[in-house]
Amino acid sequence: MKQSFANEIFMTYAISKAMEGVKIGQTPFGACIVKDGKIISCEHNQVLMKIDITAHAEIMAIREACKVLGDVDLSGCTIYTTCEPCPMCFSACHWARIDKIVYGAEIKDAKKAGFNEIELSAKQMAKFSKKIKVVSCKGLLAKRCIKLFDIWNYNISPITY
């Protein structure tokens, strides 16, 4: 599958999952884990609904992928996430031996939207975990991810999205 086509398809799933979360009062983050062109897991942030500060979208997607594959080793998987992973989520990808991280919005966008981010980018973190490839989306796909913050912050109706 061509990379730009895969990005478009799987990031759209992640965005759609983030929107599901927003509609039930969760923060606007979604992540989707893919292996051999198939979606293994797709989750939104569940911190508020589960009262679990660790329940970021990427963490939930990794937990679910481990369960689905029956393995803590997610080698061969790519994670598509609407926002650049924070160091917690990046490190979870490292432990899971995920091959590649593809993200939309950046940590600075999340910070601007009010999230208490540690300002350590995924690309900085990647210097300490040499095997993970980190890819940022550009253009329209990134803009759609950034727009999730506006929808969440300004309570724009999902219907207009």
Place this chain on the structure above:
Amino acid sequence: MKQSFANEIFMTYAISKAMEGVKIGQTPFGACIVKDGKIISCEHNQVLMKIDITAHAEIMAIREACKVLGDVDLSGCTIYTTCEPCPMCFSACHWARIDKIVYGAEIKDAKKAGFNEIELSAKQMAKFSKKIKVVSCKGLLAKRCIKLFDIWNYNISPITY
């Protein structure tokens, strides 16, 4: 409560919990969260038993503390952990607004024991999260934490511990 006395008491709980894990085939890490002198949660690493790569001792203790307190904000809490938290666990402490991290063994000890650590120390991480105080134990207490790796790696009987 005097800090050195608190370290001794609560780290002993964390070590004992790590040993519980070792006895059932888990990796040798334990963590204990304390607020106002009371233990809120105490967990060992559960990665293998839960088939969940994110189930580090600190993450499990944070999840449980959120559940016990009914809040994702763990301000006022201290986490005692047998090993210096990896960046995933450090960042979870940041998100949870934990006041202080007290640790025994160091990341380099875990790496030496065979764990696939990202070599970013808790003190390096703390530069990006200015509110968390990071304290490393020295002397006998640190040695007892490091010994957990020997017990796990060389299958030394817990009775001799």
